[in-house]
Amino acid sequence: MKKSKLRNAEELFFRGVMIISSSVIGLALFLILWSIIKRGLPALSWDMLTQTPKGGFYFGKEGGIANAIVGSLYLASGATLLAMILGIPVSLYMNVNLHKRKKLVNSIRFLLDVMWGIPSIVYGAFGFTFMIYFGMHSSLLAGILTVTLFIIPIMIRSIDEVLMSVPKGLMEASYSLGSTQSETSYKVFLRQCISGVTTAVLLSFGRAIGDAASVLFTTGYTDHMPTSLTQPTATLPLAIFFQMSSPIAEVKERAYASALILTVLILFISIIARIISTRYQKHKIKI
Amino acid sequence: MSGKPKIIIKDLNLHFGKQHVLRNVTANIPEKQITVILGPSGCGKTTLLKTMNRLTDLYPNVKLDGSIHIGNDDILHTKKDITEIRRHMGLLSQRPYPLPMNIFNNVAYGLRISGRKSKKYLKPRVKHYLEMANLWEEVKDRLHDSASSLSIGQQQRLCLARGLSVDPDIILADEPTSALDPLSSEVIENKFVELKSQYTIVMVTHSLQQARRIADYVIFMYLGEIIEQGPAKEFFNTPKQDLTKKYIKGLFN
Numbered sequence: 001m002k003k004s005k006l007r008n009a010e011e012l013f014f015r016g017v018m019i020i021s022s023s024v025i026g027l028a029l030f031l032i033l034w035s036i037i038k039r040g041l042p043a044l045s046w047d048m049l050t051q052t053p054k055g056g057f058y059f060g061k062e063g064g065i066a067n068a069i070v071g072s073l074y075l076a077s078g079a080t081l082l083a084m085i086l087g088i089p090v091s092l093y094m095n096v097n098l099h100k101r102k103k104l105v106n107s108i109r110f111l112l113d114v115m116w117g118i119p120s121i122v123y124g125a126f127g128f129t130f131m132i133y134f135g136m137h138s139s140l141l142a143g144i145l146t147v148t149l150f151i152i153p154i155m156i157r158s159i160d161e162v163l164m165s166v167p168k169g170l171m172e173a174s175y176s177l178g179s180t181q182s183e184t185s186y187k188v189f190l191r192q193c194i195s196g197v198t199t200a201v202l203l204s205f206g207r208a209i210g211d212a213a214s215v216l217f218t219t220g221y222t223d224h225m226p227t228s229l230t231q232p233t234a235t236l237p238l239a240i241f242f243q244m245s246s247p248i249a250e251v252k253e254r255a256y257a258s259a260l261i262l263t264v265l266i267l268f269i270s271i272i273a274r275i276i277s278t279r280y281q282k283h284k285i286k287i
Numbered sequence: 288m289s290g291k292p293k294i295i296i297k298d299l300n301l302h303f304g305k306q307h308v309l310r311n312v313t314a315n316i317p318e319k320q321i322t323v324i325l326g327p328s329g330c331g332k333t334t335l336l337k338t339m340n341r342l343t344d345l346y347p348n349v350k351l352d353g354s355i356h357i358g359n360d361d362i363l364h365t366k367k368d369i370t371e372i373r374r375h376m377g378l379l380s381q382r383p384y385p386l387p388m389n390i391f392n393n394v395a396y397g398l399r400i401s402g403r404k405s406k407k408y409l410k411p412r413v414k415h416y417l418e419m420a421n422l423w424e425e426v427k428d429r430l431h432d433s434a435s436s437l438s439i440g441q442q443q444r445l446c447l448a449r450g451l452s453v454d455p456d457i458i459l460a461d462e463p464t465s466a467l468d469p470l471s472s473e474v475i476e477n478k479f480v481e482l483k484s485q486y487t488i489v490m491v492t493h494s495l496q497q498a499r500r501i502a503d504y505v506i507f508m509y510l511g512e513i514i515e516q517g518p519a520k521e522f523f524n525t526p527k528q529d530l531t532k533k534y535i536k537g538l539f540n
């Protein structure tokens with residue numbers, strides 16, 4: 001009797017903790033979105049989306065942040081693409097070719113996890129030192145390379161995590177049909193994990209487009225539309241940062257509008273990625 | 288012995304790390320017959336089957352000695368490409384693992400990777416193998432559906448069609464009916480009996496009844512060793528070893 005009372009209390013306690021922590025997270029998310037929408041929406045205008053900053057933009061005059069939107073899209077797409085091109089083969093190699101080398105693969109995983117944990121400002125600083133060494137100026141290209149470096153552990157490890165769940169029987173089925181290792185990788189494993197790959201791409205893109213610290217020194221900032229890989233390029237996180245640090249109230253509001261644009265952009269890309277992944281997921285073998 | 292041997296296994300020993308899993312296994316598997324590997328679970332049946340197409344390569348810490356001759360090659364020591372050797376064997380596993388693609392592509396996969404890619408060639412081939420596996424009638428209107436939308440029994444027949452498509456001469460099957468309903472099991476069993484005129488079939492089972500129904504040749508294993516082997520009639524009617532007698536009477540698991 002006593003015991004069951006204790007168990008009930010325990011159950012109640014953990015359920016309480018769960019409910020409280022979920023509500024805190026939910027509330028925090030809601031408040032963030034609410035403040036962005038509440039303060040950003042009134043300041044949002046067509047000009048913000050389509051104009052580059054004119055002379056007095058940062059003092060509250062006309063203009064927009066089209067250059068930062070385009071710059072951010074270039075930067076994040078370029079870095080995500082590069083990270084995919086490097087990351088997909090590496091994660092497949094870890095799970096198919098190095099399948100028997102558990103210890104080696106686990107060390108690689110550990111290293112990547114450490115890299116994942118390094119703050120982006122460190123990548124920024126690293127990229128910056130590198131640029132100085134080669135006499136490069138801050139540019140879209142330097143930014144793309146730095147951000148690629150910074151999202152590649154995210155890309156590899158999140159794809160790796162889904163590849164790890166491919167059943168051994170599927171691997172054996174593939175080899176027993178006479179597949180080579182690369183056929184097993186690209187025709188079987190990759191297809192089985194297509195939704196996981198989409199998630200990984202999405203996660204990486206989100207990190208790439210939202211990060212300010214890694215692009216601060218490497219990509220630089222300008223008021224012009226990006227036209228070349230070798231020119232400095234504006235990005236949304238920095239646009240938000242600069243507007244937010246302005247003492248002028250109007251400009252501050254525009255920072256919220258810019259944050260809203262960034263949020264909607266990420267939301268939009270998430271939805272597209274989900275649609276793509278469900279289209280391909282239907283062939284996944286359920287275990 | 289009965290019939291010409293297709294697979295000749297000699298002094299095969301396999302260790303998983305320190306565990307001695309196959310002990311001095313020697314057997315001749317007759318051509319174009321159904322050989323059944325019998326034994327209680329954990330005795331090494333699956334492992335023995337996997338050595339025959341070297342799926343044991345996929346496990347770390349495996350030590351293999353001895354030889355397995357198929358045709359003129361000792362497949363354990365050959366310089367030939369292992370993928371080439373595997374193409375001459377179909378595999379059915381305990382539960383079906385269709386490939387993550389549609390039904391048509393599952394059967395076409397093996398043909399495509401061996402270089403036969405034209406749709407014109409593939410279409411009749413796919414139909415042919417699906418018919419061989421008694422699946423065509425059920426799937427002919429949904430060839431572009433995902434393989435995972437089929438029932439487990441249908442999936443196993445799809446895996447059979449897929450295995451046959453590479454035109455093997457050996458079919459390896461590891462308890463292929465243990466996850467299936469009685470009806471699908473029967474289809475697979477009957478199919479094996481039908482197919483043995485063209486293929487050498489090696490099937491693992493732990494079901495005595497199934498072995499009695501379809502085996503031509505029986506290999507009985509216990510704790511990694513072959514206790515007794517021989518043509519099915521002799522094996523079931525006049526077993527020589529005490530362990531075999533006990534097993535046939537159903538005295539252990």
Ligand SMILES: Nc1ncnc2c1ncn2[C@@H]1O[C@H](COP(=O)(O)OP(=O)(O)O)[C@@H](O)[C@H]1O
Pocket residue numbers: 303306308326327328329330331332333334335346
């Ligand atoms: N990948 C593996 N690593 C280590 N030991 C294994 C592995 N696979 C099987 N074994 C061991 O080998 C023995 C035989 O297994 P198995 O061939 O699967 O038996 P069966 O198919 O007759 O049930 C068992 O004792 C099992 O624990």
Ligand SMILES: [Mg+2]
Pocket residue numbers: 329332333334461
């Ligand atoms: Mg087994």
